[in-house]
Amino acid sequence: MVVIAVTGGPSGGKTSMLAHLGRELEDHGVEAVIVPEQARAFIGGGLNPIALDPEHFQEGIIRAIIAQEDIFKGLASRLSAKRVVVLCDRGAMDSRAYVDEQTFTGILAKNGWNVPMLRDVRYDAVLHLVTAADGAAEFYRTDNERFETAEEAVILDEKTRDAWVGHSHLHVIDNSTDFEGKKRRALHTVLHHLGLPIPLEIERKYKVSRKALAYLPKHAKPIDIEQYYLKYPDGSRERIRRRAEGNYPVYYLTVKRFIRPGVHEEIERQLTAEQYTHLASSEHVVSVMHKRRWCFVYKHQYFELDDLKPHGLKYCLLEIELTDEQEKFVLPSWPVEFRDVTEVKHYGNNRLARKLQQT
Numbered sequence: 001m002v003v004i005a006v007t008g009g010p011s012g013g014k015t016s017m018l019a020h021l022g023r024e025l026e027d028h029g030v031e032a033v034i035v036p037e038q039a040r041a042f043i044g045g046g047l048n049p050i051a052l053d054p055e056h057f058q059e060g061i062i063r064a065i066i067a068q069e070d071i072f073k074g075l076a077s078r079l080s081a082k083r084v085v086v087l088c089d090r091g092a093m094d095s096r097a098y099v100d101e102q103t104f105t106g107i108l109a110k111n112g113w114n115v116p117m118l119r120d121v122r123y124d125a126v127l128h129l130v131t132a133a134d135g136a137a138e139f140y141r142t143d144n145e146r147f148e149t150a151e152e153a154v155i156l157d158e159k160t161r162d163a164w165v166g167h168s169h170l171h172v173i174d175n176s177t178d179f180e181g182k183k184r185r186a187l188h189t190v191l192h193h194l195g196l197p198i199p200l201e202i203e204r205k206y207k208v209s210r211k212a213l214a215y216l217p218k219h220a221k222p223i224d225i226e227q228y229y230l231k232y233p234d235g236s237r238e239r240i241r242r243r244a245e246g247n248y249p250v251y252y253l254t255v256k257r258f259i260r261p262g263v264h265e266e267i268e269r270q271l272t273a274e275q276y277t278h279l280a281s282s283e284h285v286v287s288v289m290h291k292r293r294w295c296f297v298y299k300h301q302y303f304e305l306d307d308l309k310p311h312g313l314k315y316c317l318l319e320i321e322l323t324d325e326q327e328k329f330v331l332p333s334w335p336v337e338f339r340d341v342t343e344v345k346h347y348g349n350n351r352l353a354r355k356l357q358q359t
Helices: 014-027 038-044 054-076 092-098 101-111 115-119 150-164 179-193 210-215 273-280 349-358
Strands: 002-008 031-035 084-089 125-129 170-173 200-209 221-231 237-245 248-260 263-271 285-298 301-307 315-322
Touching (some): 002 150, 002 179, 014 031, 014 084, 031 054, 038 054, 054 092, 054 101, 092 115, 092 150, 115 237, 115 248, 125 179, 170 301, 200 210, 210 315, 221 349, 237 273, 237 349, 248 273, 285 349
Parallel strands (some): 002 084, 002 125, 031 084, 125 170
Antiparallel strands (some): 221 285, 237 248, 301 315
16 A cells, blocks of 8 residues: 655646546556545534644644544555545645644644654655646636645745755656646656556766765754664575655665666565664675765756765765656756766675675
């Protein structure tokens, strides 16, 4: 079962998109379960957010989201379909866009929550649909539920997007095409995470000077990563990763199979802390790598910049994950050189980790 949060700013097309995804996924043999938006249910039930203080309203929204999603996921896991996707109409991190950072931090502390718990653990991927006010302003409309001006909608869209920055699989679906094109790109992204036709990781990688760190946007989120590479007697390989924001880690196991440069078949699942510790201390470990990853959005594209300073290296690696090998993207306009090393084996994480282990 794959869980995807579908979010975005006002008039991003969420309602139409979810209906479209539900229909199309059925044609692909996928059972789609759609979790309704909680804020709409609150407002429709007479809870006017303007009449309530933002802290208690958003805390209530998050509590309701968690409870509802857990019920939907529990029931979805009992479906007989081979492939099931749970599409959440917004997610627990959306509330971050509607309160200041101090208030949001207070909500987390009061409830024993943390950002990775609400962002990374709960969702396998995030689909952010950019508001029509940004790139398709002629289609932006206000109504009884949507009262923001186009300018306010763009600001709220960016706040909502930034709330999810740091997730390992954030996809920003912009308005560079008409809405039919937007729907095709969103469907392709969902199928990509369902492993249809096969679970591919497609990325492009660039070597850049550490000077690039000075040009990161303000919304960039630092993630500390520790990853071990394991090799077993039968020749199979695995990677385990500890991904932490602050003092809150999430653990993953990944199995990759090389297909061609920049493209791997990839299967990933979460681990418990105990499982991670057991594997990290096993005799099958062949190398380990530590790095600080900076996640950020540039022109509606999600990039990750890995700082390899913990190993004394004087360069960084910039990566972008694609859902299609022909997908076009634009590199940041920073005054640094970008050297494409996608096809250079030396810069593969596994090989780089082994070399660093020997030095």
